[in-house]
Amino acid sequence: MARRAGSNGAETAEKLRNAALELFARSGYAAVSMRAIAAETGVQAGAIYNHFPTKQDLLNDLLQVHMETLLSSWEEAEKPDLAPPAALENFVRFHIRYHLTRSREVFISYMELRSLEGENFSAIEALRRKYESFPRAILEKGASDGSFDIIDPQVTTMAIIAMLNGMTTWFRGNGRLSLDEIEALYVRLVARLVGQKKED
Amino acid sequence: MARRAGSNGAETAEKLRNAALELFARSGYAAVSMRAIAAETGVQAGAIYNHFPTKQDLLNDLLQVHMETLLSSWEEAEKPDLAPPAALENFVRFHIRYHLTRSREVFISYMELRSLEGENFSAIEALRRKYESFPRAILEKGASDGSFDIIDPQVTTMAIIAMLNGMTTWFRGNGRLSLDEIEALYVRLVARLVGQKKED
Amino acid sequence: MARRAGSNGAETAEKLRNAALELFARSGYAAVSMRAIAAETGVQAGAIYNHFPTKQDLLNDLLQVHMETLLSSWEEAEKPDLAPPAALENFVRFHIRYHLTRSREVFISYMELRSLEGENFSAIEALRRKYESFPRAILEKGASDGSFDIIDPQVTTMAIIAMLNGMTTWFRGNGRLSLDEIEALYVRLVARLVGQKKED
């Protein structure tokens, strides 16, 4: 058979991306077969190859797009003129909101980095390091202007990011705390980590 | 052929556990074949089945042993009479030291939890929740006796654990900081998170 | 999209025939995909089916055209009034020149005969047998009029053809011998095979 009436390339690619995202997040890249992705989207396994040359490319596409969207979203959300405490709060709120609405992307971008081969791996890792440089810059600025009392900027940055990302593994919107409450809570926790002068 | 001269059941099982640990940590459970484990240990794939009934059992064995060792190690390290600040410091130091010497076990116990089926999954998760209850208990005690100023005990516990575990992904013994320095550093970061009164 | 500016049915079919000829000769019919032929010509695989109903038809077309051209070329080159020695020389020169300028066609017409299905196979084989009857007729005439001393007309015919065709697998125009020299050389070899009376 051939193209089904009403089918459309861009739409199918998007359906595939979505299904792969969901399945990779749930079961892991290696455990998900092209057939499983096909079944989820209602196309034949072979048809996937019209849109992504290999399974690896499908993963890479997801991670690449995720990291680039993350970076460009931050560039929009960033307010360069803010003083370090407000800048850090802005980052924490951005990070939480962004990550909670893309929890699957975030999850696989950490879990499946190792499933990327060669150049794909390096490219994503570089983007991630770039993202991590944003909070570090804020911390360093706050350390030098005296608004923070940082124990070790490098370690504190990693601690903050690990702390924030950890939340995506247990937070459920319908639990005890709302997104707003979580955000406020983490803003305060981070403020403590950086030794911010007058907290609450 | 039969048993190779000098080979021994318990030894082989241990070699297999080690190879599986290494490979699962490096590539993920689903991406590692029984043949790969066999190749790493120098036995044939079929021989693995003399020691572990299925691949799933091999993973389960690793995680089960890890969690039980973790729990019993903590029970030895725990000093029930310490006041909350010292108790928390004790926990942080224990956790870091334990996790940095078993980074592969820790890694797969987080990453491959989802690869466990049914009961295996529940059993490990229960053990993990039990482990997480230890710091939470310390936090709660410190909150009620006034030695800590905790924002939210549940969230803070998760934040502490995420922060500590995050370290295993970037810490390398031969880097800028020694294990002792890292320990001291995280003790102070955690103290800040719980709002400990007089830090250093 | 529709027809690309400047594209034209007959032209495209010819491009396809050429690409298929080249690829079938290089890698063999079974090893060449429609997509490979498409890639070589810059069209999409689907477009091939506007010109050839199946892959098998494409091969058949090549072989059919080749054999028919070969036969009609010989009918033009044949000089029915020549005495057997001159007639045989004429055939050898024709065969060599024709085959060296169509080495790919010749090659696949021998190699891929078996890839033809049913009737296609029989049709080509019949044409080939017809072609082989020409030298055999010359040999038989020469045997009966005493200008040749043939050991076995049937076997000698096959021997001559095999000998001549073998050349297409190793002869390169830019080697030690020119086409003219090769021709002259094989004329003498064939004359020996048929026991021609006064050779050079």
Add this chain to the structure above:
Amino acid sequence: MARRAGSNGAETAEKLRNAALELFARSGYAAVSMRAIAAETGVQAGAIYNHFPTKQDLLNDLLQVHMETLLSSWEEAEKPDLAPPAALENFVRFHIRYHLTRSREVFISYMELRSLEGENFSAIEALRRKYESFPRAILEKGASDGSFDIIDPQVTTMAIIAMLNGMTTWFRGNGRLSLDEIEALYVRLVARLVGQKKED
């Protein structure tokens, strides 16, 4: 299931070699699937990989073994003290007998050389060139001692080999001519090609 009682590695490998030989000769390497070979031998497709790492290795094994057996058989059949005419007759008889009893090996060693990749290709080609050097040496010796009147040793060698090999494509043991008759016939044809002085 596992190994079937009575099954045996060396036997299975031999069965596979035989089936592959037959099928490759009949349909060509590219057109034969591992499943087809499996079906012919009664094993599962996957089991083939216990004996040959890839399909390419299976072909290579066949050609390698064939060429090496051919060379060592000739070394046994060769009688180095014979004068060129007798030596050439010896070679022709050897070649015909050997090739007619291994027509499938011969066939694929010519047809599927191109299906060999890289080093495999070069190795087989080198062996073949070595084999072709044997008749050439005889021709050269006969040319210099005056027992032959050779037109061009290089071309004549190729012509002889092509002529002899051509026979495998049409000779059937149950046809008009017996193997002995064919042999005798080709001995005389070859004698003519090399301009041997007093033929019958």
Add this chain to the structure above:
DNA sequence: CATGAATGAGTTTTCATTCAT
């Protein structure tokens, strides 16, 4: 206990072919 051979279902990917546009 270990080996090596086997199974049967699975993997990613490619194929010839079709057809809406």
Add this chain to the structure above:
DNA sequence: TATGAATGAAAACTCATTCAT
């Protein structure tokens, strides 16, 4: 006529697992 998206079957190869030896 050509494109690009689709199908369904098949390709080579791998997998977890089993079992005779």
